[in-house]
Amino acid sequence: xxKNFLINGDAxxxxxxxxxxxxxxxxxxxxxxxKDRNPIYWENQYQKxxxxxxxxxxxxxxxxxxxxxxxxxxxAKGIFISKIIVTRGKSQTGYDFNKGIKPTRxxxxxxxxxxxYEFFKKGVQLTASNIRATKSANSGIKDLNRxxxxxxRKGISRNFFDAIMVDSNENICDCARSSLxxxxxxxxxxxxxxxxxxxxxxxxxxxxxxxxxxLTVDYSPLALNQLEKADEVIVSNSIVGALQVVGFKNTxxxxxxxxxxxxxxxxxxx
Numbered sequence: 001x002x003k004n005f006l007i008n009g010d011a012x013x014x015x016x017x018x019x020x021x022x023x024x025x026x027x028x029x030x031x032x033x034x035k036d037r038n039p040i041y042w043e044n045q046y047q048k049x050x051x052x053x054x055x056x057x058x059x060x061x062x063x064x065x066x067x068x069x070x071x072x073x074x075x076a077k078g079i080f081i082s083k084i085i086v087t088r089g090k091s092q093t094g095y096d097f098n099k100g101i102k103p104t105r106x107x108x109x110x111x112x113x114x115x116x117y118e119f120f121k122k123g124v125q126l127t128a129s130n131i132r133a134t135k136s137a138n139s140g141i142k143d144l145n146r147x148x149x150x151x152x153r154k155g156i157s158r159n160f161f162d163a164i165m166v167d168s169n170e171n172i173c174d175c176a177r178s179s180l181x182x183x184x185x186x187x188x189x190x191x192x193x194x195x196x197x198x199x200x201x202x203x204x205x206x207x208x209x210x211x212x213x214x215l216t217v218d219y220s221p222l223a224l225n226q227l228e229k230a231d232e233v234i235v236s237n238s239i240v241g242a243l244q245v246v247g248f249k250n251t252x253x254x255x256x257x258x259x260x261x262x263x264x265x266x267x268x269x270x
Contacts, residue, residue: 037074059103232258
């Protein structure tokens with residue numbers, strides 16, 4: 001079997017059952033595409049990884065170490081999904097840990113289904129999740145505690161690309177595995193992620209460059225029933241880029257141009 005992971009830079013290493021990532025979700029991760037050994041959106045991905053790790057007081061691995069491991073694991077040609085996981089390391093002291101604890105690095109190589117991606121580009125359907133996004137002091141950090149996202153995805157039909165999550169006030173957050181953008185005229189609404197959800201890399205790129213789309217961004221809260229009045233709805237993440245939403249419940253949208261415009265914007269930052 002071809003190797004599809006490295007642990008601390010070596011495919012022969014194993015993960016300790018005492019690793020704090022397993023017991024407590026004590027770590028963070030990033031997921032993105034690798035094309036011909038080149039990580040897409042790398043500057044933004046590494047910046048986000050480092051910021052999240054520093055926020056929970058874990059020393060980030062250097063870019064040199066991670067890029068060397070990517071070169072080691074991934075073939076010279078082809079598109080793959082990569083996931084970098086960094087945990088605080090292993091300990092046997094419950095919630096407490098020693099000051100000199102050594103972080104664990106995990107690099108995963110996952111096949112990328114180009115046919116599924118091409119199908120998604122035709123437009124996707126969304127559903128609503130009955131799992132509420134919970135308020136967190138660590139909102140915005142992509143830590144390893146993602147149970148509510150797992151449960152939000154659990155059992156949804158394959159007809160739906162993703163499930164929209166709402167907060168305790170019934171306001172729209174993002175989807176379980178993607179950011180959500182809602183256009184009304186020249187205004188692009190999206191969740192602020194100040195208390196709920198994750199402000200991911202593609203959302204960061206889109207919001208920082210929204211003027212190139214001739215739009216303005218607005219973080220004002222929206223209820224689910226306001227979706228039906230939207231001109232266009234878009235989902236995005238680092239794997240699929242930007243996709244046009246063509247249906248949610250009884251509301252249907254004609255395929256517009258915004259997804260292509262955002263895709264071009266993201267490609268400029270790749």
